[in-house]
Amino acid sequence: MYPSPESKTAPPGTRYKVLVVDDEPTLRLGFSYALSDHDTDTAANGSEALAKLDESTYDIMILDLRMPDIDGLRVIESLRRHGNLMPVVLCSAAITPSAALRAITGQVVDFLLKPVQPAELRGVVSHVLAPGNDPFAVAMALARAGRHEEAIIRLQEIDGAHPQTKAWLGILRAIRGGGLEGEAAAFGKLERDGLSALAYKAG
Numbered sequence: 001m002y003p004s005p006e007s008k009t010a011p012p013g014t015r016y017k018v019l020v021v022d023d024e025p026t027l028r029l030g031f032s033y034a035l036s037d038h039d040t041d042t043a044a045n046g047s048e049a050l051a052k053l054d055e056s057t058y059d060i061m062i063l064d065l066r067m068p069d070i071d072g073l074r075v076i077e078s079l080r081r082h083g084n085l086m087p088v089v090l091c092s093a094a095i096t097p098s099a100a101l102r103a104i105t106g107q108v109v110d111f112l113l114k115p116v117q118p119a120e121l122r123g124v125v126s127h128v129l130a131p132g133n134d135p136f137a138v139a140m141a142l143a144r145a146g147r148h149e150e151a152i153i154r155l156q157e158i159d160g161a162h163p164q165t166k167a168w169l170g171i172l173r174a175i176r177g178g179g180l181e182g183e184a185a186a187f188g189k190l191e192r193d194g195l196s197a198l199a200y201k202a203g
Contacts, residue, residue, distance in 0.1 A: 013037075014130065015037065015038050015039055016038045016039070016059040016060060016125060016129055017038070017039045017041070017056075017057070017058045017059045017060075018035055018038045018039065018040045018041070018058060018059065018060055018061070018062065018125065019040075019041050019042070019043060019049065019052060019053070019058040019060075019061040019062070020032060020035070020040060020041070020042045020043070020061075020062045021042070021043045021044075021045070021046070021048075021049040021061060021062065021063045021064055021067075021072070021075070022042075022044075022062075022064040022067075022091070023044055023045055023064060023067045023068060024064075025044070027064075028042040028044070031062060031116075031121060033118075034118035034121045034122060035121055035122065035125065037122070038125065041056075041058070045067045045068060045069045045070065046067050046069055046070025046071060046072065046074060046075045047069050047070050049061070049063070049070075049075055050070070050075060050078055053079070053084065053086075057086075058086060059086070059087075059129055060086065060087045060088070060089065060125060060128055060129060061086060061087070061088045061089070062089045062091055062112070062121070062124075063075060063076070063088050063089065063090055063091060064091055064092065065090055065091070065092035065095055065099060066092060072090055072092070072103075073099060073102050073103060073106075076088055076090075076102075076103060076106045076108055077102075077106060080106050080107065085107065085145075087110065087128045087129070087144060088103075088108045088110070089108075089110040089111070089112055089124050089128065089200070090103050090108055090110070090111050090112070091111070091112040091113075091114060091116060092111075092112075092113070092114060093113065093114040093115075095111060095113070095195050097190035097191045097195075100190050100195050100198070101183060101186055101190060104171065104175065104186070105175070105183070107144055107145070107146055108144075109140055109143045109144050109168075109198075110124060110127070110128055110140070110144070110200055111195060111198055111199040111200060112124060112199060112200055113195065113196060113199045117202065119202040120200060120201065120202045122202075123200065123202040124200045124202075127140070127200060128141075128144070135154060135157065135158050136155075136158060136164065136165065138154060139151045139154035139155045139158070139168070140168070142154060143168070143172060148172045148175060148176050149176065151168075151172055152169060152172050152173060152176065155168055155169045155172070156169065164197060164198065164201075166197075167197035167198050168198060170189045171186050171189055171190070171198065174186035174188075174189055
């Protein structure tokens with residue numbers, strides 16, 4: 001159901017099933033409007049999101065980090081624990097280094113920083129679900145699948161002028177080290193560089 005890292009560009013007009021999870025009603029409405037070219041469902045909190053995921057399948061989830069009952073990280077951990085590898089875009093105004101690292105180790109490598117522009121929402125869906133032949137998108141699809149070594153090789157082949165390449169190379173190389181040492185190195189890079197270098201940016 002989910003795209004492989006080798007997926008080609010989807011035909012124009014492809015509609016995806018998107019689950020938007022955020023405790024702010026105006027954001028849910030705005031995100032749904034921005035994604036009106038797709039079949040969008042919403043959930044107001046983590047518990048509602050998990051209930052919907054038990055009842056139906058989605059191509060991608062746009063997930064708020066901070067919610068009053070079950071936060072975004074616990075939603076991700078629940079999904080992965082049950083073998084659900086659906087792509088997740090973690091969306092927040094302030095994602096800490098520790099939260100980002102937990103997400104990345106849960107095979108979430110796609111981040112949006114609030115406030116989010118409509119073009120970023122539409123763009124991240126295509127970036128994740130229809131990477132086509134874009135070298136960076138293909139590298140991130142490999143990282144999303146847990147194939148870090150292959151992702152590193154692809155990123156090394158990209159022109160160093162790409163704004164996110166260096167940041168992601170550093171993180172994936174650190175994680176590749178494995179164990180607590182690798183996690184500590186990745187945490188240190190996230191703490192020094194911040195998440196803005198890793199977050200998706202339209203255009």
